[in-house]
Amino acid sequence: MQLEAFSISGLKKITPVRFNDDRGYFSEVFKKEWFCQNVAEVDFVQDNESLSAVAGTVRGLHFQSEPFAQAKLVRCVQGRLMDVAVDIRSGSPTFGKWTSVELSALNGEQLWIPQGFAHGFMTLEDNTIISYKVSANYNADHDRGIRWNDPAIGIRWPDTKTLVMSRKDMLHPLLSELPEYFTYTGTGNC
Template sequence: MQFKDTKINGVKIISPVRRGDHRGYFSEVFKDNWFCENVADVRFVQDNESLSIEPGTVRGLHFQLDPFAQGKLVRCISGALWDVAVDLRRESPTYGKWFGCELSAENGTQLWLPAGMAHGFMTIAPGTIIFYKVTAPYSAENDRGLRWDDPEIGIEWPNTASPILSEKDEKQPLLRDLPTYFHVAV
């Protein structure tokens, strides 16, 4: 496996190596020791998966508050999506900035988002399945969100002509209306 830093401190792109032949390929997509030594020394407690049937489906931007703030290791196992992290750590030099990349079943790329990030994605292929490991269990009481198309953040989504959103995601607040939830560790 290989990793690459992004413009947001702590957010990393992970590229598992695929070894293939005429039958297909084999790939180690997660190794605990390697991950702890090279990316983040964390413990994953839950795996999540969601299917989005139509291209243009937007899920997010979501995050959870402490003590259930989640680090996420995200990958696409069917189809393709544009995956986004937004830094919500108030003292961070990249506070309010975003990073996005394409995750697909074809490219096998993964994205690591430490706690303190809002996470969201837009599907760019039908029948897209996203799979992600998290460092804290889901907590409805600590679940929060951020508006996916906040002009102040300026995320460059692949297609905003007619996004498909949940009622919850249509009503999320703007960044400027969020209280300070996360701080950069000193």
């Protein structure tokens, strides 16, 4: 597996090796021992998957507050998407900064998002499927979000003919309106 760090502490792009032949490919997309040695020690408790039928679907920016804060390992298993993580760790030198990665079924790349980040994505093709492991179960009472188009964050989303999103995601607060949910510890994890 190849590992790439970003300028925002804690985020990592993981590219599993694919073994190709005339049948297609084989890839080990997650190995706990390698992950713990190279990325983070984490116990995933749930795998999530969503299908977005239309290109231009935006989901996010989501996170959960303590004690149900989630770290995520995200990948695209069908189609393409722009995956985004925003640093929301109070005291972080990159607070409010964002990183994006194009994840696709073709490139097989994954994005590691530790606790202390808001996560969202925009689909770039119809019938895109995202799959991700999380370190804590979903809890509706701790479900939080930030507005996807907060001008203070300034995410450069792709131009699309269609924009599809839930009413809930349209009404998330701005980053400046959030309480301090996470504190930067300098380690990339909260």
